[in-house]
Amino acid sequence: MDAVKQSAREWVERHREEISGWHRTIWELAEPAWREYESAAWYVHKLRSFGFEVEEGSGGMPTAFHATWTSPAGAEGDGARILAYAEYDAVPGNCQAATPVRGPREGLSPHAAGHTDPHSALGISTLAGVLAAQHAMIEHSVPGTIVYTGEPAEKVQGSKIVHGLKGYYDNLDAILSFHPFYMLPLCNTVRWDTHCGAYYSRVYTFECDEPQTWGLADPGSPIPASHSAARAPGADAALFTMYSLTKTTQDSMLPAAGGWSLSEAILTAGQATADNLPASLSQIQYSWRVPDVESAEAVLAVLDANAEAAARTAHCTVTGRWVARNRPGLANHAMAEVTWANVAEAGAPVLDDDALDVGRQLQQQLGHEPTEQPFLAETTQTIAPWDAEALLRRHLPPEQRNWTSDDYVEMTWYAPTARFYIARPTLAPVEGSAGHPPWVMNALGGIPATIDPTIVTAATVIAGTTLDLFRSPETLEKAAAEHRDRKAAAGDIPALLPTDFVAPTQLRWPEYVTTARGREWWIPTTHEETR
Template identity: 65%
Template sequence: MTETTVPVKNPGLKNTAWGWVDGAQEQLSAWHTTIWELAEPAWREYESCAWYVKTLREHGFTVEEGSAGMPTAFAAEWTSPAGPGARILGYAEYDAIPGNCQAASTKREPRIGMSRFAPGHTDPHSALGISTLAGFLAAKEAMEAHNIPGTLVYTGEPAEKVQGSKVVHGLRGYYDNLDAIISYHPFYMMPLCNTARWDTHCGSYYSKVYTFTCDDPEGWGNTYGDSPIPSSHSAARAPGADAALFTMFSLTKTTQDSMLPQAGGWSLSEAILSAGQATADNQPAGLAQIQYSWRCPCLAEADAVLAVLDRNAELAAAASHCTVSTRWVARNRPGIANHTVAQVAWENIAAVGAPQLSERAREIGRDIQISCGVEPMENPFHPATEQLISPQDAEAELRRHLPATQLNWTSDDYVEMSWYAPTIRFYTARPTLAPDGNGTAYPGWAMTAMGGIPETIDPTIIATGKMVAGMVLDLLTSPETLAEAKAEFEAEKIRRGSVAPLLPAGFSAPIDFRWPEYIGEGEERRWWIPVSEEPWNTAAGQ
């Protein structure tokens, strides 16, 4: 890990901003708990979005609700009394993942009153949003106190788990006329723990829904002449939409190894959407939908996967007496680097330092280790979570695992933003348990739980809020840095081929699908997917 003694730029401004963060710790913790407990899934983050809109307005921002036609998105703006100055954008994410409902507890258990199949903040996006919000509000405090011109732009980005909103905001012009963008994520994957991205940014992500319909089952085949009874039974024997979906599912599994070489870290996943025919009689399924999402280092590989999937869908439909239609969910360009703003990020990361966990947090970590069947350690957290690594050192470590020709790795939808303005992408560590000598794998609930326990997650929020505030203030007070970043940005776009957006200008977010969601309010709020509730096995490691 990197030892650093980077001097603090603009110490007066930053002391004001950091003082605001320190003074707001209790409030920030409560804010985070609110979003973490709401745990709303993609495209259905109604209460989370409303909370951000209300809070931003209370702090003087002008807020557009439902930006770019997305009900759970927003776009907020505040301009300093000293003048508009440079325009710096940050953002919140607040979607959670179905099937990951976990209480802020040292044992495996769902949140009170919730199905264990309800969503939970696994990343956690709850901390992502509150951290960046803290940074922008702290920067605003310093701008007002020190008469600094500038405009703060802050967007609400729903559905990050399907990379849904940023491409739509971009197409609608919400990222136009910006001087810089700050993108943040809590992280646990070494070596990208407390650092900024340097050269190897995230790659492309495509997501598409294939809809199979069987609208004329009677056309499948009638071998009984003009008799209506066997004719109707012939219709009932049409393979139908379920057969089409299963055919595509199995055909794609068969062909997946042949889509691309097994190198470069590409992946393909699927999700079957609900069609609601559970009580049907002997009629063939009329509707079935499957969503495929794939992550690739480059667009050529992503397009190669797309070609196979489209072909498989046509074959499955033809074999099952169905038709097929498609809708895009997301289609993003690979990210491009900007060393100028990455250096600004690193200077502020180094000035603040990595999140530091208290002895009380360590006690909680040890209790979770016991619940997971691991011998508790004096320091239960991975040492890298409290250490810094420079962007250059992190880049070198990352490149050890990648082919020399590979320009991008894994995926995240901030990459679409990186084509609109110079973009910082940085990480701070989230609490992560240290491995034991036996290499025991911790269950996913353990990390999710620590993302909701104040003692373990608040240090990440406080440190990150200070870093974000520092980045904003450094960018606003250095026109030379912004000019250098813009020149590098324009040159890098040309070097990467000046790739245009991959979806048409009129593309609309697919909010109309039956995405999972909560129903009811207050004590009646329930997860809508009907499941047979069986108690969790709370034995060690289960």
């Protein structure tokens, strides 16, 4: 390792305890999509304290930000512009304390939000990485500009589309995309050819705005709209008609090959009252992950038809509102190679005796005999991108170019992008038993002994790759040429939403609220439920 990268690595090691504290802060905040107010504010404050210029609320998104820092070794515009980013949204229904025992964080319901992947580690890893690179650039006079964005609502793939449409990814030379990972074979490696596919997400809103026109009132009633008269089915009926009709037609939407999924979430349903008036409003969100745009459009056609049918049946109107609509990812071998060199140099995260002890405690909690090595073996090893690619392709049709979904893919259309993974600690499966419950993974993502090695390793890779790229114009030129070729080969698909698209931040997303009862999760819970 050369002196410049060694300087960055030493910065990470010197700040290891501080970085761990940063992570615990974001992990405990655990704010869900589009509602990451305190998390975003924390990042903005931290970046400004390190000399970054920060735009808050970038792209019209209250919990997004766009930060830049230019090395004093060169004037504005000198050197490359390289982007990394933070994610910090958590997932409703996954509240877990950072302990090897099942239970929510103090004072909260198990139904509150918690970090699952965890995005808390994703963001702090990249932040530590760019700050380490910044330190080395100052110490060794390396020119260039670091661009760092705050990307909220990844769980609904929300912000990257908007940042792209609004020009925040224009004029970049490279993008580094990181995620903590455990799904085989993509542990401690870089994606090669098969990147993630298309992702669409859409909210359907049903409104029963003319219930009086449903049918004739009782001619003998003194009040035409009396409670005993027939009433319109209403918006709840439309929602559940849509839900059941879509379940019925799902198997017929696409061929059962190549891997695709359709998920739903009910955002609102009626007026949360048992009065006998028809529900006037309901909303259901559908999100689908598919290999390509053609498949995404086929699913969309069925969903739109189902929504229209449900609305007619229940005497409602229906409108659709996009949440996300992104393109399949583009590979870039030049970027993957330089990133892989840094992954190989950093090695897999090393779990010490304290981490192994946590793993054994979890095994005991689950009723299993503790083992010498409680964690999945592959999380302690690196694998070359082309070897991981070969293993991945064994499960896919030869003609399929993309698989599963993640919103980093939209970035790949704006600049050469490397997508790399550093393993997060994962308990090894027990032969003959079901998979481990989700709370186990969530706890491992918050316990410093188990998650800190992932953060430190990823930060080292981010810093090293960033510094390599800043000092290698020929690599960036090669990556840019490949990027142009890849876009052309993929049909140069334009962005799938208009440039005036507005992020759906005003929808009724789950959040923490403060009322006369204090701060609580959006669904009030009793003391017994909290316990």
